[in-house]
Amino acid sequence: MYTQIIRPLLFCLSPENVHKLTIAALRFAGYIPGSKWLMEKLFAVKHPALEREVFGVKFANPIGIAAGFDKNAEVYNELSALGYGFVEVGTVTPKGQPGNPRPRLFRLPKDRAIINRMGFNNHGMQNAIENLHNRRQGTIVGANIGKNSLTPIEEAPADYLKLFRNLYQYVDYFVVNVSCPNVAKVTSLQNKQSVTEILEPLFEFRRGQSQYRPILLKISPDLDDASVDDMTDVMIETPLDGIVATNTTTSRAGLSTDQKTIDAIGNGGLSGAPLTKRAVEVVRRVHDRCQGRYPIIGVGGVMTVEDAKAMLDAGASLVQVYSGMIYNGPSFARQICKRLIADYEAAKAAETTKQPAEKAE
Numbered sequence: 001m002y003t004q005i006i007r008p009l010l011f012c013l014s015p016e017n018v019h020k021l022t023i024a025a026l027r028f029a030g031y032i033p034g035s036k037w038l039m040e041k042l043f044a045v046k047h048p049a050l051e052r053e054v055f056g057v058k059f060a061n062p063i064g065i066a067a068g069f070d071k072n073a074e075v076y077n078e079l080s081a082l083g084y085g086f087v088e089v090g091t092v093t094p095k096g097q098p099g100n101p102r103p104r105l106f107r108l109p110k111d112r113a114i115i116n117r118m119g120f121n122n123h124g125m126q127n128a129i130e131n132l133h134n135r136r137q138g139t140i141v142g143a144n145i146g147k148n149s150l151t152p153i154e155e156a157p158a159d160y161l162k163l164f165r166n167l168y169q170y171v172d173y174f175v176v177n178v179s180c181p182n183v184a185k186v187t188s189l190q191n192k193q194s195v196t197e198i199l200e201p202l203f204e205f206r207r208g209q210s211q212y213r214p215i216l217l218k219i220s221p222d223l224d225d226a227s228v229d230d231m232t233d234v235m236i237e238t239p240l241d242g243i244v245a246t247n248t249t250t251s252r253a254g255l256s257t258d259q260k261t262i263d264a265i266g267n268g269g270l271s272g273a274p275l276t277k278r279a280v281e282v283v284r285r286v287h288d289r290c291q292g293r294y295p296i297i298g299v300g301g302v303m304t305v306e307d308a309k310a311m312l313d314a315g316a317s318l319v320q321v322y323s324g325m326i327y328n329g330p331s332f333a334r335q336i337c338k339r340l341i342a343d344y345e346a347a348k349a350a351e352t353t354k355q356p357a358e359k360a361e
């Protein structure tokens, strides 16, 4: 239904308008009594085999919504009712900001991809806090935090600390975003020294709190292997709790969309199917380097159930989707979860048939 009827209709409209429309529709649905119950009935899948405890937080299932969809923390309850195990809101910046001029969001249907240069458009920290007061029980929310575009890069640590302190009591975990290609110089923060300068004050603040909030670092797929190792080492050597791999890529390699269209779109981060291979590679590299001792959220090009499984097989504890939901529709989490349950049941059945045979031997 979604891919046959709804998606073709939505793809006639501008991507940013569709996004606005979707947020408005979800918000509207949220006001209707019983709607979240109905959404859960229709979309959510519950099964003990899906449950995870990662960095001390309990998840009903490992499939979440990546940052950038619910930038202002407006529809996390509804996304959770659609069966997503967690929602990462943001990127939130201290002050609200408009982001880059439009157009800034583009579809590449031939490649099952998206290019965006939104530039951290969001209503700011105070607005997010107000919205986070309405959290429904059982909804797991992470805050993805970033610096304001106008904050000089040397003052970035102060922005991250401000967000961390103020949002601390409202979310379950934090993601420090230093990998957005659409805000000047942000990606240049992905070196050991800059990242440590950002993280240390957060660790310091957390030490004084009665409740523990995990901190993760979101990294770019465009890092070379040595830099991926450096970021992993920061995780091993400091109280950093995990890594989110990956953000969007600036690469345009191997696209089927014609060059003229790509050139006309211009700068931005590419997400969706062309990112799958590199994102899985980065997840595997981080996992191998830390010997699987730290949690990884795998994100980037999860467009099919198999892609989600590949992320988990590469060492991700949790998986996030964004472009995959745009191309597959709201039931994408349901599709993945059902398959995870089926695989679990099949493995269990194989185990029970194997045991008597082993005993007979």
Ligand SMILES: Cc1cc2nc3c(=O)[nH]c(=O)nc-3n(C[C@H](O)[C@H](O)[C@H](O)COP(=O)(O)O)c2cc1C
Residues within 6 Å of the ligand: 066, 067, 068, 069, 071, 090, 091, 105, 114, 116, 118, 120, 144, 177, 180, 218, 246, 247, 248, 271, 272, 273, 275, 299, 300, 301, 302, 320, 321, 322, 323, 324
């Ligand atoms: C329109 C759009 C906006 C995004 N905004 C953010 C953002 O604000 N912060 C962030 O960390 N990632 C952002 N992302 C990146 C996604 O969280 C994700 O890392 C990336 O899209 C790869 O996943 P995907 O291939 O499933 O889309 C955005 C992605 C898209 C498509």
